Amino acid sequence: MPDYPALLEPAAMWRLREALISAGYTSNGIAARIGPAATAAIRRGDFRAALRATVDRDPLATLIRLFICAKIEPERTVRAALPLDDLLAAGILVPSDGGVRAGIDLEPYGDDWWVVSDLGTGAQGGPLPEDHVLGVGGASTTLTQATLRAPVGTALDLGTGCGVQALHLSTHAQRVTATDLSERALRFAATTAALSGLDWELLRGDLAAPVAGRRFDLVVSNPPFVVGPGVATHTYRDSGRAGDAMCAELAAAAPGLLAEGGTCQYLANWLYVAGEDWTERVAGWFARTGLDALVIQREVTDPVSYVNLWLSDAGERSDPKRAAEWLDWFDANKIEGVGLGLVTLRRTGRRDPLVRIEDLRQTIDPPLSEHLAGWLGRLDWLRDRDTATLLRERYRAADGLTLQQEATIGAEGWAVDRQLLTLPGGLRWSEEVDPLVMALIGGCNGAVPIADQLSVLAAAHQVAEAALAEVAGPIIGHLVERGFIEPTLSGAAARPAAGPAGATR
Numbered sequence: 001m002p003d004y005p006a007l008l009e010p011a012a013m014w015r016l017r018e019a020l021i022s023a024g025y026t027s028n029g030i031a032a033r034i035g036p037a038a039t040a041a042i043r044r045g046d047f048r049a050a051l052r053a054t055v056d057r058d059p060l061a062t063l064i065r066l067f068i069c070a071k072i073e074p075e076r077t078v079r080a081a082l083p084l085d086d087l088l089a090a091g092i093l094v095p096s097d098g099g100v101r102a103g104i105d106l107e108p109y110g111d112d113w114w115v116v117s118d119l120g121t122g123a124q125g126g127p128l129p130e131d132h133v134l135g136v137g138g139a140s141t142t143l144t145q146a147t148l149r150a151p152v153g154t155a156l157d158l159g160t161g162c163g164v165q166a167l168h169l170s171t172h173a174q175r176v177t178a179t180d181l182s183e184r185a186l187r188f189a190a191t192t193a194a195l196s197g198l199d200w201e202l203l204r205g206d207l208a209a210p211v212a213g214r215r216f217d218l219v220v221s222n223p224p225f226v227v228g229p230g231v232a233t234h235t236y237r238d239s240g241r242a243g244d245a246m247c248a249e250l251a252a253a254a255p256g257l258l259a260e261g262g263t264c265q266y267l268a269n270w271l272y273v274a275g276e277d278w279t280e281r282v283a284g285w286f287a288r289t290g291l292d293a294l295v296i297q298r299e300v301t302d303p304v305s306y307v308n309l310w311l312s313d314a315g316e317r318s319d320p321k322r323a324a325e326w327l328d329w330f331d332a333n334k335i336e337g338v339g340l341g342l343v344t345l346r347r348t349g350r351r352d353p354l355v356r357i358e359d360l361r362q363t364i365d366p367p368l369s370e371h372l373a374g375w376l377g378r379l380d381w382l383r384d385r386d387t388a389t390l391l392r393e394r395y396r397a398a399d400g401l402t403l404q405q406e407a408t409i410g411a412e413g414w415a416v417d418r419q420l421l422t423l424p425g426g427l428r429w430s431e432e433v434d435p436l437v438m439a440l441i442g443g444c445n446g447a448v449p450i451a452d453q454l455s456v457l458a459a460a461h462q463v464a465e466a467a468l469a470e471v472a473g474p475i476i477g478h479l480v481e482r483g484f485i486e487p488t489l490s491g492a493a494a495r496p497a498a499g500p501a502g503a504t505r
Contacts, residue, residue: 025060027110116195158179158250162189173217175201293355295344454468
C-alpha cells in the first residue's frame with residue numbers, strides 16, 4: 001500500500017472508473033448531453049439549463065446533477081449510476097435529506113482524466129477548513145498553459161494539491177514525483193492519479209524538503225504564494241512566510257532541484273514596496289542562483305482588492321477583523337501593491353546567466369508555453385553570436401508586424417511624436433522606436449545581410465560605418481529577442497529552444 005493511499009481501495013476505484021466511463025462522464029460527454037448554451041451557463045455558475053436537460057436522470061444526467069450542479073439526488077438513481085456503497089464509505093458521496101449529495105468534487109478533466117478536490121465555498125456554506133484542497137482554477141490553468149512540454153525523464157510537482165499539474169506532466173515525463181505539505185491533498189492527488197490510470201511518487205513535506213538531494217529535468221509549482229504577515233490559516237494559500245519570502249525561497253531552492261539543462265516554472269506574487277523598483281526586488285531572488293530567469297508579470301493588484309479577493313476565496317469575506325489585520329500589515333510595511341506572474345528558471349551550466357523581467361499585462365495568445373519556448377530559443381541563439389556575427393546574418397521582419405504613429409498637427413503640418421512597433425500575436429511585444437530602428441527593420445527582407453544595409457545607411461547619413469555598427473549590434477539583438485525580426489540563413493532564432501536533457505520544445 002502506498003504511503004498516501006487513494007480514497008478508495010483498488011477494486012472500488014476500478015468500479016468507479018468503469019462507471020464514469022460507461023456513463024460518458026467526460027468534458028465532451030457533458031457538453032454533448034446538455035448543449036453549448038447550458039455548458040456556457042455552467043461556467044457562469046448558472047445551472048438552470050443543465051438541470052432542465054437532465055430531468056430524466058439516466059446515469060450521465062445523475063452524475064451531472066450530483067457533481068456539476070451540486071444537487072441532492074435520489075438514492076435509487078445514484079445507485080444505478082455509481083458504486084454507491086463504495087463512495088459512501090469513502091465520503092465521496094454523503095447521505096442528505098433522504099437522498100445523496102456529493103461530499104467532494106469529482107470533475108471530469110478532458111476525456112481521459114478526473115480530478116478529485118474539495119467542494120468550493122458555495123457548496124461548503126462557510127469558511128473553508130485549513131486543509132481545504134482546491135480543484136482546477138484560474139491559477140492552475142495559467143501554470144498548465146505556461147509549462148514547457150518537452151519530453152523529460154523526471155518531473156516534480158511541488159505543492160501538487162489535487163494533482164492537476166502532475167496529470168499534465170504525465171503526458172511528457174517518464175516519471176512524476178508530487179509533493180505537498182497536506183496529507184489530505186496527497187490522498188486526493190493519489191485518487192486523481194488512480195482514477196486517471198496513472199501512478200505517481202507522492203511525498204509529504206514543505207516545498208523542496210521531501211526531495212532534498214534529488215534533481216529533476218522539470219519542476220513546476222503552483223505554491224501557496226499569497227503574501228501577508230506570515231500567518232498560515234489555509235494550506236493551499238498560506239506558506240507561513242511573511243511577504244513574498246516563499247517565492248524567493250523557491251528561487252533559491254531551484255539550483256539544487258534541477259538537473260543540467262533542467263527547467264523550473266512556478267507562479268509567484270511579489271511586493272510593490274514604496275520607494276523600491278519591483279523588478280530589482282524580483283531580480284534579487286536569482287542573483288546567486290546561476291540560473292537563467294525569465295519573469296513575466298501578468299497582473300498588479302492594490303492591497304484592498306488583494307485582501308478582499310483572498311478572504312472571499314476562503315469564505316472569510318465577512319471577517320472584518322481579519323481584513324483589518326492584513327491591511328494594517330500592508331500599511332506597516334509600505335506595500336502599495338502585489339504583482340502576480342510566472343517565473344521560468346533554467347540550469348544551463350553557463351557562467352553568464354540571463355535575467356529578463358517583463359511586465360506583460362497585455363493579452364497573450366495561448367498557449368503561453370509555445371511563446372516562452374520561442375523566447376528561450378532566441379536567447380540561446382543570440383548568446384552564441386557576437387556582434388560581428390549578428391551583422392553578417394540576413395533577417396526578415398516578423399509576419400504581421402505593424403508600426404503605429406502618433407502625431408500632432410501644427411503650423412508646418414503633421415509632426416510625428418511617437419512611433420510604436422507592435423507584434424500582433426504571441427507575446428504581443430510593443431515598444432516605441434526611433435528612425436534608426438525603423439530603417440533597420442525596413443531593410444529586413446531577407447535579401448542582404450544587415451552589414452550591407454549599414455553600409456548604405458552610413459553613406460546616406462555621412463557617419464562612420466564602424467560607429468553605426470557598434471550602435472546597431474545591440475539593437476539587432478534586441479529585435480531578434482523580441483521576435484520583431486527573424487534570421488533567414490540560420491533560422492534558429494525563430495525555432496523553439498532546446499529543452500531539458502536536449503529535447504526539443
